[in-house]
Amino acid sequence: xxxxxxxxxxxLIRCASVTPVEGGALxxxxxxxxxxxxxxxxxxxxxxxxxFARWGVGANGRTFGFNGHTDVVPVGDLDAWxxxxxxxxxxxxxMYGRGATDMKSGVAAFAAAAIDFVQDTPPDGSIVLAITGDxxxxxxxxxxxxxxxxxxxxxxMDHCLVGEPTCxxxxxxxxxxxxxxxxxxYFICKGVQGHSxxxxxAKNPMPAMAQLMANLAAHELDQGTEHFDxxxxxxxxxxTGNPADNVIPAETRSTVNIxxxxxxxxxxxxxxxxxxxxxxxxATDIEISMRVRVSGESFVTPLGELSDLISKxxxxxxxVTPKPSTTGGTSDARFVKSHCPVVEFxxxxxxxxxxxxxxxVENIHKLKAIYTRILTDYFA
Numbered sequence: 001x002x003x004x005x006x007x008x009x010x011x012l013i014r015c016a017s018v019t020p021v022e023g024g025a026l027x028x029x030x031x032x033x034x035x036x037x038x039x040x041x042x043x044x045x046x047x048x049x050x051x052f053a054r055w056g057v058g059a060n061g062r063t064f065g066f067n068g069h070t071d072v073v074p075v076g077d078l079d080a081w082x083x084x085x086x087x088x089x090x091x092x093x094x095m096y097g098r099g100a101t102d103m104k105s106g107v108a109a110f111a112a113a114a115i116d117f118v119q120d121t122p123p124d125g126s127i128v129l130a131i132t133g134d135x136x137x138x139x140x141x142x143x144x145x146x147x148x149x150x151x152x153x154x155x156x157m158d159h160c161l162v163g164e165p166t167c168x169x170x171x172x173x174x175x176x177x178x179x180x181x182x183x184x185x186y187f188i189c190k191g192v193q194g195h196s197x198x199x200x201x202a203k204n205p206m207p208a209m210a211q212l213m214a215n216l217a218a219h220e221l222d223q224g225t226e227h228f229d230x231x232x233x234x235x236x237x238x239x240t241g242n243p244a245d246n247v248i249p250a251e252t253r254s255t256v257n258i259x260x261x262x263x264x265x266x267x268x269x270x271x272x273x274x275x276x277x278x279x280x281x282x283a284t285d286i287e288i289s290m291r292v293r294v295s296g297e298s299f300v301t302p303l304g305e306l307s308d309l310i311s312k313x314x315x316x317x318x319x320v321t322p323k324p325s326t327t328g329g330t331s332d333a334r335f336v337k338s339h340c341p342v343v344e345f346x347x348x349x350x351x352x353x354x355x356x357x358x359x360x361v362e363n364i365h366k367l368k369a370i371y372t373r374i375l376t377d378y379f380a
Contacts, residue, residue: 003112005105005368006095006361008032010088012104013097017071019137022049025070025104026133029053029111033129036115043149048141049133052149054126055118061125064378065157066110066371067143067336068164069135072099073353080355094358102352105359106163106367107131109346113371123379128157135332139295143332147339159306160342161374162333163367165349171363172320172370175310176344178227178300180259182330183266183292185273187212190287193250202248208286209238209252215276216256221264227300228261228326259329266294296334300326306343313373314345317366345370 017023026049030040033053043050056063075085075098083089085098095105114127130150132142150156167173189209194202213235221231233256240252258269270292281288301307307324314322322345336342347367351357 005108005112008108009105013088019071020047026051045141045145051131053129056126062158063126065128065160067162068107096358100359106346109367117375162344163346165346167348172314172318175322177324178326181298182295186291188289190251194248196246204248208284212280231260299337317370
């Protein structure tokens with residue numbers, strides 16, 4: 001009996017698994033996979049739920065892995081939705097719901113492909129599914145926890161496919177062979193509060209913060225590399241919280257986000273940021289502190305066996321050859337890359353995180369077929 005990836009997608013969407021709430025999604029997958037002969041282990045850490053599923057004995061042959069997440073971003077303005085965001089309603093060939101694109105359909109497709117494959121043609125090897133309930137959050141207890149547990153228990157993947165939605169507009173058009181790094185820097189400028197009519201009695205932190213942000217925003221980090229677009233720095237917030245127009249504030253805060261290519265490391269960028277902070281602080285006599293949080297370093301998986309395997313399967317099922325890309329935001333592939341070669345391929349992500357998020361039903365079936373072909377060719 002084959003697993004219908006559309007039904008499984010709908011069942012997962014009906015689980016309201018907004019990060020970090022498990023919502024029943026991993027429990028559902030545990031039941032489905034266990035019934036098909038997979039050995040399932042919950043790898044929960046902190047407030048985060050994770051599921052590790054294996055078919056086969058690790059010592060036999062190679063191990064192919066899938067990685068994905070069942071958590072979703074919040075619904076947002078419920079009144080703006082035309083459907084129940086957790087209803088999995090199908091209309092005009094599309095299934096609607098939070099997570100329909102990002103990425104419950106991807107998880108359903110690779111789970112369905114894996115189950116059918118091991119039942120129809122049991123491979124001389126193993127299949128691993130590493131599924132987290134925290135990719136949309138800070139992601140420190142999600143896929144990282146799964147990989148930590150795998151290392152501690154001598155589990156491995158020889159190659160891994162992350163099922164994130166990778167195609168901008170057309171099914172099959174893009175796979176991700178790498179990602180830019182991402183980091184946030186948080187700044188606090190501290191001065192002395194005072195009356196705005198007597199600025200000489202105060203020490204205004206605002207000009208220092210404005211100068212620092214202007215300097216950072218004007219700086220060209222690079223012009224791109226062979227596999228990456230140019231790195232970017234965005235000033236995303238400047239917060240003072242001063243409701244009075246006649247008071248010079250005592251402090252102001254700001255945040256910048258940097259998406260960086262393989263020209264840089266987070267350590268090198270942190271050093272540069274600190275140098276810029278020191279320059280402005282010295283010029284303005286304002287105390288400026290900085291804190292940095294790194295989400296991940298940039299990486300590239302060289303073109304080769306895994307990308308060729310995926311490209312061949314996508315072309316066979318869709319007629320489209322996927323373009324290798326490193327565009328977009330971050331994903332959990334940034335963690336998997338330290339464990340084994342990793343490439344991402346999934347559905348069209350045009351409506352992810354939007355109101356009325358939706359996925360074309362036909363493409364869910366296509367994605368299962370692609371994943372099935374990948375497994376067939378990998379273990380051939």
